[in-house]
Amino acid sequence: MKIHDWPTGPYPARVRIALAEKNMRARVQFVTVDLWKGEHKTPEFLAKNYSGTLPVLELDDGTFIAECTAITEYLDALDGEPTLTGRIARDKGVIHMMSKRAELELLDPISVYFHHATPGLGPDVEIYQNAEWGFRQRDKALRGMHYFDGILKRQPFVAGDVFSMADITVIGGLIFAGLVKLPVPAACEALQAWYAQMQQRPSVKNRVTMSKPIGA
Ligand code: GTS
Numbered sequence: 001m002k003i004h005d006w007p008t009g010p011y012p013a014r015v016r017i018a019l020a021e022k023n024m025r026a027r028v029q030f031v032t033v034d035l036w037k038g039e040h041k042t043p044e045f046l047a048k049n050y051s052g053t054l055p056v057l058e059l060d061d062g063t064f065i066a067e068c069t070a071i072t073e074y075l076d077a078l079d080g081e082p083t084l085t086g087r088i089a090r091d092k093g094v095i096h097m098m099s100k101r102a103e104l105e106l107l108d109p110i111s112v113y114f115h116h117a118t119p120g121l122g123p124d125v126e127i128y129q130n131a132e133w134g135f136r137q138r139d140k141a142l143r144g145m146h147y148f149d150g151i152l153k154r155q156p157f158v159a160g161d162v163f164s165m166a167d168i169t170v171i172g173g174l175i176f177a178g179l180v181k182l183p184v185p186a187a188c189e190a191l192q193a194w195y196a197q198m199q200q201r202p203s204v205k206n207r208v209t210m211s212k213p214i215g216a
Pocket of ligand 1: 006008009010011012035040052053054055066067068069111
């Protein structure tokens with residue numbers, strides 16, 4: 001399998017963390033697509049993923065699977081050992097909901113803020129920007145941080161008692177927040193404490209260096 005990604009990207013981080021958590025790193029080869037050069041918007045790349053985003057999983061039979069959630073669900077199904085997307089129906093439902101909510105309320109708004117209200121990937125790639133929309137999305141993300149703070153005040157992980165894809169999605173959001181210098185508000189103590197713990201997980205700590213060839 002191949003993963004088309006950008007090593008430091010917050011969305012690619014979600015799949016890198018999932019791979020490491022599942023100890024599946026050795027089963028994939030990383031292919032770098034340079035976002036800053038707009039390589040994800042070329043016709044060749046759009047043929048792999050219509051949405052023009054990273055990451056994309058390429059299977060050995062030529063199938064392309066985009067969207068971090070879909071890739072994580074595929075990886076979980078592959079080894080017959082779902083550990084990130086839930087074992088039983090209730091857990092699957094809750095994890096999917098909380099991960100989607102982390103996208104809707106935190107990660108995607110920060111991405112919109114980056115692409116619209118900051119220079120983003122530069123004038124050659126950012127062909128349309130709407131700063132007002134970007135700043136509104138930044139404010140939405142800040143509200144999202146307060147929401148997840150409330151969740152983490154009453155339970156250890158985003159979807160309940162175990163680490164899951166939902167935690168990975170919030171981690172992706174906070175990685176992006178760090179890149180755009182949008183700090184977690186001081187009042188969000190539970191979210192800050194949880195993130196400090198998450199950053200100690202080897203899957204999170206080593207996510208960028210994991211693309212070096214094994215043994216290098
Ligand atoms: N919904 C997609 C997913 O979950 O996979 C979003 C993917 C996404 O936005 N990826 C970013 C991207 O391709 C990669 S990164 O910013 O995290 O590195 N952005 C480039 C663009 O032009 O939107």
